[in-house]
Amino acid sequence: xxxxxxxxxxxxxxxxxxxxxxxxxxxxxxxxxxxxxxxxxxxxxxxxxxxxxxxxxxxxxxxxxxxxxxxxxxxxxxxxxxxxxxxxxxxxxxxxxxxxxxxxxxxxxxxxxxxxxxxxxxxxxxxxxxxxxxxxxxxxxxxxxxxxxxxxxxxxxxxxx
Numbered sequence: 001x002x003x004x005x006x007x008x009x010x011x012x013x014x015x016x017x018x019x020x021x022x023x024x025x026x027x028x029x030x031x032x033x034x035x036x037x038x039x040x041x042x043x044x045x046x047x048x049x050x051x052x053x054x055x056x057x058x059x060x061x062x063x064x065x066x067x068x069x070x071x072x073x074x075x076x077x078x079x080x081x082x083x084x085x086x087x088x089x090x091x092x093x094x095x096x097x098x099x100x101x102x103x104x105x106x107x108x109x110x111x112x113x114x115x116x117x118x119x120x121x122x123x124x125x126x127x128x129x130x131x132x133x134x135x136x137x138x139x140x141x142x143x144x145x146x147x148x149x150x151x152x153x154x155x156x157x158x159x160x161x
Contacts, residue, residue: 057106071133126154
């Protein structure tokens, strides 16, 4: 058993220099901001909800090598407001297994998860949309990678109903 662990460790070392960097493009088609009742806390407050319609193309063809079992992709919206210096919301995610189609190309996709603010701070706010991924290896470390490429989008300054 210890020989097997040593072999797995040595094989993992051979993939340390290989970068997993999928090519991707995010294009925002439409953005709406709504003022909705807060049904989650039971209070009679209202929250801002952003609805984003976008295109996403990701090419992971060169990202899979022998030590990649799967890649977990997720898109994050990041913004600041008066209450919080950093706000990050996951809008979409997908697991791509070895053997699956390494091309993700979706058009007119709506956010998979709700993009709520804990108040009324989304109108006119500048947000950054970026793609992150976790590489799940057969052996070794589980890196969390955030690409430096992102797009900025200004949310509408008035509510849409």
